[in-house]
Amino acid sequence: MPRVAGQIDLAKGEAILDAAIGVLSERGLAASMEEIARRARVSKQTIYNHYGSKAELIAALVDRRVADITAPLEMPGADEHPEEALASFARIMLRALVNPRASALMRLYIQGATEAPDVARAVFEAGPKASRARLAAFLSRETAAGRLAVDDPAQAAEFFGGMVAGTYQLSELLGVDRGLTEPQIDHIAAEAARRFLRAYGG
Amino acid sequence: MPRVAGQIDLAKGEAILDAAIGVLSERGLAASMEEIARRARVSKQTIYNHYGSKAELIAALVDRRVADITAPLEMPGADEHPEEALASFARIMLRALVNPRASALMRLYIQGATEAPDVARAVFEAGPKASRARLAAFLSRETAAGRLAVDDPAQAAEFFGGMVAGTYQLSELLGVDRGLTEPQIDHIAAEAARRFLRAYGG
DNA sequence: TGTTTTTTGGACCCTTGGGTCTAGTTTTCG
DNA sequence: CGAAAACTAGACCCAAGGGTCCAAAAAACA
Numbered sequence: 001m002p003r004v005a006g007q008i009d010l011a012k013g014e015a016i017l018d019a020a021i022g023v024l025s026e027r028g029l030a031a032s033m034e035e036i037a038r039r040a041r042v043s044k045q046t047i048y049n050h051y052g053s054k055a056e057l058i059a060a061l062v063d064r065r066v067a068d069i070t071a072p073l074e075m076p077g078a079d080e081h082p083e084e085a086l087a088s089f090a091r092i093m094l095r096a097l098v099n100p101r102a103s104a105l106m107r108l109y110i111q112g113a114t115e116a117p118d119v120a121r122a123v124f125e126a127g128p129k130a131s132r133a134r135l136a137a138f139l140s141r142e143t144a145a146g147r148l149a150v151d152d153p154a155q156a157a158e159f160f161g162g163m164v165a166g167t168y169q170l171s172e173l174l175g176v177d178r179g180l181t182e183p184q185i186d187h188i189a190a191e192a193a194r195r196f197l198r199a200y201g202g
Numbered sequence: 203m204p205r206v207a208g209q210i211d212l213a214k215g216e217a218i219l220d221a222a223i224g225v226l227s228e229r230g231l232a233a234s235m236e237e238i239a240r241r242a243r244v245s246k247q248t249i250y251n252h253y254g255s256k257a258e259l260i261a262a263l264v265d266r267r268v269a270d271i272t273a274p275l276e277m278p279g280a281d282e283h284p285e286e287a288l289a290s291f292a293r294i295m296l297r298a299l300v301n302p303r304a305s306a307l308m309r310l311y312i313q314g315a316t317e318a319p320d321v322a323r324a325v326f327e328a329g330p331k332a333s334r335a336r337l338a339a340f341l342s343r344e345t346a347a348g349r350l351a352v353d354d355p356a357q358a359a360e361f362f363g364g365m366v367a368g369t370y371q372l373s374e375l376l377g378v379d380r381g382l383t384e385p386q387i388d389h390i391a392a393e394a395a396r397r398f399l400r401a402y403g404g
Numbered sequence: 405t406g407t408t409t410t411t412t413g414g415a416c417c418c419t420t421g422g423g424t425c426t427a428g429t430t431t432t433c434g
Numbered sequence: 435c436g437a438a439a440a441c442t443a444g445a446c447c448c449a450a451g452g453g454t455c456c457a458a459a460a461a462a463c464a
Contacts, residue, residue: 012411028313030232032451043412045454054452111230111313113377120376128372155393159365166364169372170330174322175315191357199401214441234421245442247424256422 013050015040020061025104029111062119082142083193089135090164090189097165098179103172110173132157139200150200159199163192215252217242222263227306231313235259260310264321284344285395291337292366292391299367300381305374312375334359341402352402361401365394 019040023031033054037044051057080088096102106123113120136157142148150156171177180188221242225233235256239246253259282290298304308325315322338359344350352358373379382390 026316028316030451033453034451043414044452045413046411048453049410107312107315110309110375113309113375114228114230117377121378124373124376124378128369132369152393155390156397158368159394159397162364162366162368163361164364165372166360166367167330167334170367171326173312173315173375174326175319176323176326188357191354192361195358195361195401199397232421235423236421245444246422247443248441250423251440 012040012042012046016042016047016050016057017061017064020057021101021105024058024061024108025101028108059119062123082147083197085138086160086196087189087193089138090160090192091185093131093161093164094168094180094185094189097168097172098185100179107173128161132161135160148197148200156196156200160192160196163196164189214242214244214248218244218249218252218259219263219266222259223303223307226260226263226310227303230310261321264311264325284349285399287340288362288398289391289395291340292362292394293387295333295363295366296370296382296387296391299370299374300387302381309375330363334363337362350399350402358398358402362394362398365398366390 016036019042020031020036023036023039027035033044033047036057037047040047047057051060109120109123132154136153139148139150139153139156143150143153168177168180218238221244222233222238225238225241229237235246235249238259239249242249249259253262311322311325334356338355341350341352341355341358345352345355370379370382
């Protein structure tokens with residue numbers, strides 16, 4: 001967000017953010033402003049015209065991109081069979097996890113967790129926490145409708161989320177996995193939903 | 203590990219590692235050798251006598267402390283009821299996750315995943331991967347003995363591991379949670395084991 | 405067209421931090 | 435005790451990088 005409303009080139013502002021996200025993904029917080037400028041095809045001074053400092057640049061990034069983390073929020077309506085709804089939720093989660101840009105950002109938040117705990121907390125609450133909450137609400141609804149028998153929806157939601165995210169999350173963060181194919185995602189999602197239904201079915 | 207076998211003070215070597223782990227936990231890879239020296243009550247030169255460089259110091263740390271991550275490896279024998287064995291496995295995992303030193307180290311590995319992928323991979327394989335493998339072997343055994351009906355032990359192990367580690371892992375990494383109490387750990391472990399048995403019981 | 409603002413590129417300042425060097429002190433061991 | 439090795443404190447070198455400054459080019463605007 002340009003600080004002055006003058007003749008500042010808005011497109012350059014976006015280019016800077018794009019470049020920044022790229023460089024930060026690769027180099028972490030140690031990314032240099034010089035390299036960001038180079039990749040945005042912009043002079044270093046221009047970055048400082050748009051965002052006052054490195055910290056503010058990162059803050060702008062976070063503001064714009066929390067959506068990436070918040071993606072797996074949608075919880076399919078109750079019009080489908082619960083197993084299919086759960087599987088579809090799982091697919092959304094997995095795709096979000098495997099997205100390299102999102103996990104690069106997550107690595108960034110973890111890296112900054114000590115110095116900027118508020119950012120880390122905000123990301124956590126907008127992302128995983130909100131997502132689990134929606135899932136829990138869904139489980140409550142299904143239980144009330146007699147299609148499931150979940151006694152502790154919050155815990156059940158954590159369990160399901162954990163089954164799906166599981167090891168993939170950690171291996172993504174450690175840069176060990178080379179991602180999942182779409183058929184693998186389908187298979188994991190279907191299997192998780194099936195087992196969950198068996199554990200919590202009426 | 204001291205590079206020369208001379209009259210080097212071994213105790214100082216340990217003190218350096220202890221200080222290093224502390225400072226690295228707090229400051230991440232940006233920790234300064236100066237501060238490590240200060241906290242170890244040792245001169246900077248002494249650190250360089252023991253470990254030749256910052257990278258080697260960190261490597262020594264990793265060598266010594268992989269055990270922290272590798273802790274949740276023990277898989278109770280088949281003499282117990284599977285539900286109790288699973289619950290006890292889950293308790294071990296959760297205690298390891300909540301250990302602040304271990305999660306600080308994990309944050310370090312994630313931070314270094316880009317520059318030192320081999321370290322990250324080694325940690326992953328010695329830790330979560332080995333742990334899941336043992337769990338999978340246990341599930342196979344129990345299935346062969348007719349006490350469980352697990353068709354895909356590897357996937358089932360991931361599911362159980364995920365249920366247990368679940369959100370706690372991520373919130374630990376993001377520094378959001380203030381840890382779990384022992385009763386909470388017991389409850390989660392018991393519940394996870396119970397639900398898993400229901401999902402995979404004969 | 406002329407004025408104002410932005411952009412550019414590159415020099416520049418300054419702090420941080422890895423790593424070395426030195427001179428003097430302490431420890432270890434024969 | 436005396437020599438060899440380790441340790442200490444602190445000065446020091448050097449590179450990287452955040453941030454500023456400046457003169458010239460390029461847009462934007464009236």
